Amino acid sequence: MSDLDVVIIGAGVVGTSIARELSRYKLRIALLEKEIEPAFGVSKSNSGIIHPGTQNPSTSLKGKLCVLGNKLTRSISKELGLDFKEVGELIVVFDEADVPKLLEIKEEAEKLGVPGLRIVDRQWLAANEPNLSSDVLAALYAPTAGIISPYRLVYALAENAVMNGVKIFTDHTVLSIRPLKSGFEIQTQNDKFKSKYVVNCAGLFADEISRMIGIDDFAIKPRKGQEFLLDKKKEHMANHLLFPLPGRDSKGVLIIKTSDGNPMIGPTAEEVENKDDLSTTSKGLHTVLENVKKMMPSIEGSDIIAYFAGLRPAAGSDFIIRHEDKVPGFINVAGIQSPGLTAAPAIAMMVKELLQSSGLKLRKKLFFKKHLRGVPSSDKDIVCRCETVSAGQIRDAIKRGARTLDGIKFRTRCQAGRCHGGFCTARAIKILSEETGLPLQQITKRGKGSEVIKDERA
Amino acid sequence: MRERDLVIVGGGPAGMAAALSAYESGVKDILILERDQYLGGILNQCIHTGFGLVHFKEVLTGPEYAERFIKKVKAVPQIEVSLKTFVVDLKVCDPDINVRLRRSEQEPTLQRRDFVITYLKPGKREKIRAKAIIMSTGCRERTREMIHIPGTRPAGIFNAGLAQKMINVEGWLPGKTVVIIGSGDIGLIMARRFTLEGAQVKAVIELENKSRGLARNIAQCIEDFDIPIYFRHKISKIYGKDRVEGVDIVKVGDDLQEIPNSGFTINCDTLLVSVGLIPENELIEMAGVEIDKKTNSPVSKQLNSTSVPGIFVCGNSYKVYDIVDSVTRDSCECGRMAAKWLRTLTPLPLSQPPDGVGEG
Numbered sequence: 034m035s036d037l038d039v040v041i042i043g044a045g046v047v048g049t050s051i052a053r054e055l056s057r058y059k060l061r062i063a064l065l066e067k068e069i070e071p072a073f074g075v076s077k078s079n080s081g082i083i084h085p086g087t088q089n090p091s092t093s094l095k096g097k098l099c100v101l102g103n104k105l106t107r108s109i110s111k112e113l114g115l116d117f118k119e120v121g122e123l124i125v126v127f128d129e130a131d132v133p134k135l136l137e138i139k140e141e142a143e144k145l146g147v148p149g150l151r152i153v154d155r156q157w158l159a160a161n162e163p164n165l166s167s168d169v170l171a172a173l174y175a176p177t178a179g180i181i182s183p184y185r186l187v188y189a190l191a192e193n194a195v196m197n198g199v200k201i202f203t204d205h206t207v208l209s210i211r212p213l214k215s216g217f218e219i220q221t222q223n224d225k226f227k228s229k230y231v232v233n234c235a236g237l238f239a240d241e242i243s244r245m246i247g248i249d250d251f252a253i254k255p256r257k258g259q260e261f262l263l264d265k266k267k268e269h270m271a272n273h274l275l276f277p278l279p280g281r282d283s284k285g286v287l288i289i290k291t292s293d294g295n296p297m298i299g300p301t302a303e304e305v306e307n308k309d310d311l312s313t314t315s316k317g318l319h320t321v322l323e324n325v326k327k328m329m330p331s332i333e334g335s336d337i338i339a340y341f342a343g344l345r346p347a348a349g350s351d352f353i354i355r356h357e358d359k360v361p362g363f364i365n366v367a368g369i370q371s372p373g374l375t376a377a378p379a380i381a382m383m384v385k386e387l388l389q390s391s392g393l394k395l396r397k398k399l400f401f402k403k404h405l406r407g408v409p410s411s412d413k414d415i416v417c418r419c420e421t422v423s424a425g426q427i428r429d430a431i432k433r434g435a436r437t438l439d440g441i442k443f444r445t446r447c448q449a450g451r452c453h454g455g456f457c458t459a460r461a462i463k464i465l466s467e468e469t470g471l472p473l474q475q476i477t478k479r480g481k482g483s484e485v486i487k488d489e490r491a
Numbered sequence: 492m493r494e495r496d497l498v499i500v501g502g503g504p505a506g507m508a509a510a511l512s513a514y515e516s517g518v519k520d521i522l523i524l525e526r527d528q529y530l531g532g533i534l535n536q537c538i539h540t541g542f543g544l545v546h547f548k549e550v551l552t553g554p555e556y557a558e559r560f561i562k563k564v565k566a567v568p569q570i571e572v573s574l575k576t577f578v579v580d581l582k583v584c585d586p587d588i589n590v591r592l593r594r595s596e597q598e599p600t601l602q603r604r605d606f607v608i609t610y611l612k613p614g615k616r617e618k619i620r621a622k623a624i625i626m627s628t629g630c631r632e633r634t635r636e637m638i639h640i641p642g643t644r645p646a647g648i649f650n651a652g653l654a655q656k657m658i659n660v661e662g663w664l665p666g667k668t669v670v671i672i673g674s675g676d677i678g679l680i681m682a683r684r685f686t687l688e689g690a691q692v693k694a695v696i697e698l699e700n701k702s703r704g705l706a707r708n709i710a711q712c713i714e715d716f717d718i719p720i721y722f723r724h725k726i727s728k729i730y731g732k733d734r735v736e737g738v739d740i741v742k743v744g745d746d747l748q749e750i751p752n753s754g755f756t757i758n759c760d761t762l763l764v765s766v767g768l769i770p771e772n773e774l775i776e777m778a779g780v781e782i783d784k785k786t787n788s789p790v791s792k793q794l795n796s797t798s799v800p801g802i803f804v805c806g807n808s809y810k811v812y813d814i815v816d817s818v819t820r821d822s823c824e825c826g827r828m829a830a831k832w833l834r835t836l837t838p839l840p841l842s843q844p845p846d847g848v849g850e851g
Contacts, residue, residue: 309732314641339636341644413611415577453634455650459661473663478646482733485646488664
């Protein structure tokens with residue numbers, strides 16, 4: 034593909050946010066993704082918290098973008114029909130001596146403009162968060178914290194960007210980028226793209242992409258987070274997102290409400306070498322359980338129905354978002370760890386301004402389709418019994434881009450309940466095969482190599 | 492809203508036996524709600540033999556055992572079956588509502604409690620009122636997640652029952668080199684099934700020092716095929732980014748703690764998980780029926796009963812059974828219990844249905 038204005042590398046929440054924002058203008062845009070579906074990299078293991086902006090230094094880029102992103106996420110989720118819920122968060126302390134630390138956090142956050150912060154006492158906590166341990170003496174309450182489904186957000190952004198003219202190329206790993214006299218030539222394993230501008234938001238691989246054009250002053254150090262999902266029966270055990278005091282490298286082990294209902298506990302924070310190390314460990318489980326039980330003693334290991342690990346694409350302590358003046362037309366968006374999901378819409382605005390100030394002409398389209406087409410109501414032919422997902426909902430997810438069993442799971446919740454796909458997987462495989470025309474043996478969990486069926490009997 | 496005397500949720504062996512015995516005990520208005528497209532439940536995927544030895548004094552396959560009950564159920568016009576019907580809600584009505592709606596002041600004490608079931612059928616959402624309910628919803632399998640096996644999360648990890656459905660119902664082979672965790676009956680039967688289909692079963696791993704399955708299954712499914720079985724071992728890690736590539740196995744002591752340096756790796760493309768069953772009682776739990784947190788069975792003073800009079804539970808949703816013949820026996824008892832409960836209800840003299848509207 035040639036004559037592109039912008040190539041965006043990486044269809045996670047950052048790439049799709051940028052794609053949708055730029056799709057308001059008369060531009061030719063391609064979004065390249067190495068996985069078989071959007072959101073299959075860092076974004077799929079995001080915990081779904083829309084942070085208020087409380088745990089970042091007031092001078093940091095991520096702090097500013099987080100506070101703005103928190104505001105923008107509300108309007109985006111309204112436009113795209115997403116399930117953003119403002120549940121509020123509590124940063125709890127167990128010791129009177131730690132209350133000054135809460136005040137420090139409050140002061141820093143207020144400098145950034147985080148609204149509504151206040152310290153709440155034991156009595157308030159007993160009334161509003163009854164399952165919290167009575168050892169928790171006080172907390173900082175941040176009412177603007179919220180939750181959203183991270184993958185449904187990415188899917189909606191991607192789908193809406195496509196409605197507005199963006200071309201998405203999944204299963205396209207970028208192999209090389211060659212600067213031309215004007216613009217770049219981007220080579221993937223099966224195609225060439227020519228574009229005036231390149232935006233690199235390749236998550237864990239942003240450093241490798243940047244090195245292709247000779248910018249190598251940062252490295253992505255993956256930091257693993259293991260998360261454990263609890264049975265939906267526990268949905269109402271907590272009313273807020275619950276945080277301990279933040280540690281040096283992370284916000285600590287949390288009790289998280291999710292928009293799917295299942296509470297989540299985690300994450301761990303472990304530096305790892307390997308960018309595809311998504312394994313979970315017994316140690317991770319023990320650390321997480323031990324920590325959350327301090328906040329909420331009623332949580333049991335037997336409540337866990339699923340677990341997974343994600344990698345934060347860290348590059349130092351702050352985001353790196355900049356136009357590379359040495360390579361005009363190339364924008365790096367790297368090191369987007371927490372609060373990246375929250376900040377994503379603000380990052381998109383910032384990238385738009387960077388593109389504009391480096392010469393990209395932005396002319397608004399006469400008509401920008403800001404809404405998704407409606408979701409059909411359930412046809413009541415139930416496939417997934419734990420989460421009550423119908424055949425029609427699965428077919429709709431496939432029409433909107435699901436190509437894998439995980440893609441169906443993230444979009445519809447089919448296979449994500451307490452039986453973990455024991456009852457519904459066979460039917461989901463058949464529907465996926467019918468709708469895509471793929472032979473059964475080519476149906477995968479999450480792309481090539483993860484085929485589910487080894488052989489068929491005639 | 493339509494009203495039925497007895498609504499049975501689940502048309503497997505338990506639900507069918509309960510329906511037939513309730514009918515024989517005098518209940519003449521029975522509705523079975525079945526979520527699948529046919530009656531028989533999990534028996535339909537159990538194509539091995541060994542069913543019916545006690546009840547029929549014959550050796551039958553699962554589908555044959557089911558077929559005998561399906562024929563009987565279909566022969567009774569007073570038992571209506573609704574297939575592809577998925578119950579989403581069960582409510583216990585306040586008995587006082589009946590008083591307000593149905594009784595004049597001079598009438599005697601109330602002994603009547605109603606239930607309202609909401610279900611989905613393709614294209615429809617309906618409600619029905621029932622005087623008594625039997626839940627025969629079976630069980631689900633415990634998963635890899637519930638025993639917290641660390642490692643990656645690739646394709647190729649199946650619960651034994653899912654693999655059984657894939658092979659026996661769909662005609663798919665989900666793997667070619669297989670390790671099975673857990674020596675419950677489904678795991679043992681699937682070890683044989685995979686072997687007969689040409690796959691290689693490399694090991695069965697069991698945490699306990701003996702099998703949890705029936706002796707006949709150890710003999711006929713494992714020993715007859717020389718499949719290695721490791722007692723007091725567990726899987727400590729799963730490998731494979733996209734598809735299972737192998738598992739680490741480690742020996743444990745009688746205290747179930749890992750024994751250092753006892754580990755070894757088996758390469759395989761499939762891990763079959765057969766580590767126990769959990770009764771499915773979420774519907775009645777949401778309706779306020781007391782459920783034992785450990786077993787997920789109803790808390791119950793008497794076989795098939797629950798903390799809410801009028802709600803009965805039978806089959807594997809009451810407790811996990813070893814053989815279907817015992818399910819049939821106890822579920823027949825459940826049908827009689829429901830019939831007896833219905834007989835003790837005060838007859839309702841009013842001609843008006845409770846909502847003042849007819850059906851629908």
